[in-house]
Amino acid sequence: MPKIALFSGGSACRSINMALARKGLDITRIVPAWDSGGSSKTIRQSFDILSVGDIRQALMTMAHGEGRAGDVVKVCNTRLSDGADPRDAFCEFEFYAEGRHPLLERMSPGLRAAILNYLNLFRSRAGENFDYRNGSIGNFILTGAYLAHNKDINTAIFVFRKICGIAGNVWPASLQNDIELRAVLNNGKQLPQQHLITTMGEADSAAGIERIALIAGKASAGIAANGAVVEAVQKADLIVFGPGSFYTSILPHLLIDGVAEAVAGNIRAGKVFVGNILQCRETRGCDLADLLGSFAATWRKRTGGTAVPLTHVVANRQFLPFEKRLGSTPYVPNGAIREMCADLGAELLLGEYEDAWQRGQHDGEAVADILTGLLPA
Template identity: 60%
Template sequence: MPHIVLFSGGSACRSTNLALLSKPVRLTRIVPAWDSGGSSKVIRENLGVLAVGDIRQALMTMAHGEGRAGDVVKVCNARLTSGSEADAQAEFALYAEARHPLLERMEPGLRGAILNYLRIFRAAIGPGFDFRNGSIGNFILTGAHLAHDGDINTAIFVFRKLCDIAGHVWPSTEAAGVTLSAVLNDDTHVTGQHRVTTLEEEPGRIGIRQIELAAGDGGVPANDAALESLESADAIVFGPGSFFTSVLPHLLVDGIVPAIARNVHARRVFIGNILQCRETRGVDLARMLDIAAGLWQERGGAGARPFTHVLANRQLLPFEKTVGAFAYLGNGALEEACARIGAEAVIGEFEDPWQRGHHDGRAVADVLSSLLPS
């Protein structure tokens, strides 16, 4: 079956991910490794491990799309209470001590593996950790990460086997402690993915000039599993997702751009978002393509097109329309931008008719399937 590799973040590409799983394709998600908010931040800072939140979320989307709904998937998709700390600790203990009904009725081998990873996590995180609203799947995946000597790829492999997931999910780098930062157009520096993606309105209006990735004092090396996926891909898809925090930063990972450029067979498709967001106020799709193309050239893509196709939502009205706090993403001078990078614009009605501001996953998946090389 043709192989589609999807660079993405979390929820924005969920509908596309699910729709692609209904097609006769093999699907790989490459997700960020620089999540710095919520419980992922606390776990990263306490244990010095890779943030697993986006990985776990993508794996659960794969499980849903593949129709996996067994007890293991239910456990891995569970969240603890957001009530008191004591209640959250007590609920976690139900899982870690095999007293939760889902674990009690589970096959002993599966139950034993899950308990092992939960107990490793509990021992490593120590007392005082706030379990409220924590993801059991994150705890299991972090425990597996620790159990397998910090090898996130092995931890993901084990997690997939536990849940019987066929699709692949890899972080673009295995490096722990990767930090995303942005420089605004007024030279203000904003450090941390969670701060960039939640820019207040005024800094959002000022706009982002560039983004940076750093891991310690050196660069950010690519995950070999991600590189292997790119080399075997028939289509490499960017987005949908937060442009400056979930999609574009992958190009900053050492080795990613050259690996894409070497695959001359694959289609390279950029999917424009439906709406602007906090980090892209006032930025249109044509400008996004110019920014991505500039970074592509800087990172070793010279001589190759960054994208062969660009999916853009059709602009139906001659004025700016909003959904909630955000306007629809304008296409801008799209034809000119595509001409500069040698891409073909594919304009269609890609908005979900039932969820304003979201992509219609089936419409996107149908176009992606039609673009696959024969």
């Protein structure tokens, strides 16, 4: 089957991922390993593990796209209550870990035993003070598999995929557990973690991001790419960047040792940049040409000035000569996109890619049709 490697965000890529999965393609999602917020933060701090939230979310997206939304996927997609009393969330977790949930009771004995084994291993290692509130059962299972298999996240993902019956691959960009994403704003202010960047206030958003960096712990040493990611990129028939949060989910991948080299080395694959439809706090005031310019500048700096290998840019057509908004969020203007594409030597694929029913989101089928049309015959 044709192979597609997607460097993407979470929810922004969901509809496209699902549409591609329905086409029966061999898909690999490459997700960030530096999420520092949400319930993943608690697990990351407690178990010295990279963030599993983006991995689990991408696996669930893959499962739904493949039509595998059965009992196992429903359990893995469950999130515990977020009440005031943490004991309530723990009791809810116990309901799953003891196998009393009806969805678990009707599973095959072997499958049920595997899930309970991972949940109980998680519980035994988490300790009495772990806060289960708003936690994902899938995150707990994936972390339990990580602990059971010598703290090898790739093996844990493989096992999790087998439990859910998922065909597609999802790999974190790096296997290092201590990666932090940092941003420096145009006013000199530093935001030292990913969740601080995605939730920046109005003043910081207005200042804008000057540059980002990935830091392994307190050192600035290089960060090695996940070998599974390098292999997926090398074998891909099409490599896609986006959609997703540009400065936290897309651009940082170029900062990992081995990623840009693998992308550049696969000379037969098309390389596509899919532009976002809406701005976010990270990209306030930026147009698509600006973001492509940042992508190109980061690529050239990372590779010593080699040509940016993008072959196509997918951009949403804009009909209005004035700013359009969805609530308080502006749409991403295209800016001088034609000139930027000409400068990069990339073909501009301008079309109507917004979902007619989910405003501000991509029409997954429309974008998937464009991407599959770029695959070799």
